[in-house]
Amino acid sequence: MPVDLYLKNGRVITETGEVYRGVAIHDGEIVELVADNRGVAARTEIDLGGKLVLPGLVDDHVHFNEPGREHWEGYTTGTMAAAAGGVTTIMEMPLNATPPTINRQNLQNKQAAVRDKAVIDYALWGGLVDNNVADLDDLHAGGVIGFKGFMSASGVDFARINDDVLYAGLCKAKALGNVVAVHAENEWVTGLLGQQLRDEGRIDRAAWLESRPPATELEALNRAIYWAGVTGGPLHVVHTTIAAGMQAAQTAKAAGVNVTVETCSHYLAFDEADFVRIGPAAKCAPPLRSRAEVEALWQCVLDGLVDTLASDHSPCPWADKAPGLENIWKAWGGISGVQSLLPVLLTEGVHKRGLALPDLVRMTAGNPARIFGLYPRKGSLLPGADADLVVIDLDAEWELAVEDLFYKHKHSAYVGRRFKGKVERTLVRGKTVFEHGRICVEPGYGQLLRRSTS
Ligand SMILES: [Zn+2]
Known part of the structure; x- marks a missing residue:
């Protein structure tokens, strides 16, 4: 059965230092990190073009x-x-x-x-x-x-x-x-x-x-x-x-x-x-x-x-x-x-x-x-974890402009600062919530999390 989404041809980094090329996602959760560029049957496939992927x-x-x-x-x-x-x-x-x-x-x-x-x-x-x-x-x-x-x-x-x-x-x-x-x-x-x-x-x-x-x-x-x-x-x-x-x-x-x-x-x-x-x-x-x-x-x-x-x-x-x-x-x-x-x-x-x-x-x-009691659902890329990911162009150089800010009040100590490394896409539970300067979901997509009591 195909998975919902396959992110391929990336550089996926975990906290233990392992590097993978792809992420298979189904029902908003990580199914598998894929070490090579083999194919995974998926309804949607995104080619990351070698970009960095972090939790x-x-x-x-x-x-x-x-x-x-x-x-x-x-x-x-x-x-x-x-x-x-x-x-x-x-x-x-x-x-x-x-x-x-x-x-x-x-x-x-x-x-x-x-x-x-x-x-x-x-x-x-x-x-x-x-x-x-x-x-x-x-x-x-x-x-x-x-x-x-x-x-x-x-x-x-x-x-x-x-x-x-x-x-x-x-x-x-x-x-x-x-x-x-x-x-x-x-x-x-x-x-x-x-x-x-x-x-x-x-x-x-x-x-x-x-x-x-x-x-x-x-x-x-x-x-x-x-x-x-x-x-x-x-x-x-x-x-x-x-x-x-x-x-x-x-x-x-x-x-x-x-x-x-x-x-x-x-x-x-x-x-x-x-x-x-x-x-x-x-x-x-x-x-x-x-x-x-x-x-x-x-x-x-x-x-x-x-x-x-x-x-x-x-x-x-x-x-x-x-x-x-x-x-x-x-x-x-x-x-x-x-x-x-x-x-x-x-x-x-x-x-x-x-x-x-x-x-x-x-x-x-x-x-x-x-x-704070959210692991491993959050903060990990283990199978079954929420597919929360950020895709980064690590070499992109840019300057933060007032127009870039999503804050209600468009001021920040960081305005005008030069950066190297830019967020291209953010996914929450397998869904792209931000891509290339735009928010892609409606308010209410985000869910309340509770501290795990275990
Ligand atoms: Zn504070």
Whole structure:
């Protein structure tokens, strides 16, 4: 019996390093990876012309602001941008939407609000805030893939956690077989430094960098890892920006602590000088780091110290960035980047620094799917896995233009940047959702994913 689709004459890379030429797909699932160019009976056949094929990216860190703040992004434009960037599954954060995803009712509201909006598959984070440890059972039962907490203030309606709630959340995550993720920055020292700088009348871009130095990130990361070690609770540290943080996590792992670490494309693509040049569109927390830190972080990526690579896509209307042109404290913090995650890794990683493609696959697909309970359905090309794939022209050189962006608000720190390596086609469950600049499915094609309880 012929299969539905056969992608042939490609260069298919898995995280274990095997290279195949073709992919046979039926009913939206991988049937077989084909090592040579032999024929496979198929209803539809696509000749890839030697192009690179990777498992679709699983971006474990995006903010799409729906419900309640969908005028910032929303699931339709957010997932369209993700598809254009080769991302086939996103995990969406519990904050910067209203209400935040911190209890059963809000989770159900969110699931209802975003149904029929996405063009790729999606999973939801639950929130860990200062008063909801009792709600984590319900959130887990509702399928959330993790519990996200902030060790420093998050800005809007999402209360910071102190060590008591972090401790209790880690214990609960361990009991449930789930994971706590933290934004690790020291609330008190970043607060003090920021106040000192504002008292001095500093409103320039460098002041933002000076208010959140690497030591304030490292202290919080070490504290979270300490409590993960004490409790045995699984911990994921999001957007780690510094090599010292990666090394601390590595030391803890070696001692048996259940910790994983993420870094994000903007910490690998930009440095402090870029921030001073670009301004509000590149404001984020933790902030961009020095060139030496960026290169040290890259070395951690190359050395296998990084578990996941994500975008932390955090959009907003330009009106929330513009006041920062005059006074950097007044800009919303967050970078629109889900569409640029893979191009950054191909350009800065694979081409410039020799990042091996299987390692890229492990950090962008296999590991996030495993850590958050979606593997092997997502993040793998094993028989029976969802046929989520990205076809890439690895040598195409191009420049990101405003018109290329699918975001609701057409601004990004990456606009004008040169890339080498371009997404040509993205498939989700065997169906092409993006091809050559166009979205090919209707909103609603994307499905809600739940954390596997096994
Ligand atoms: Zn985030």
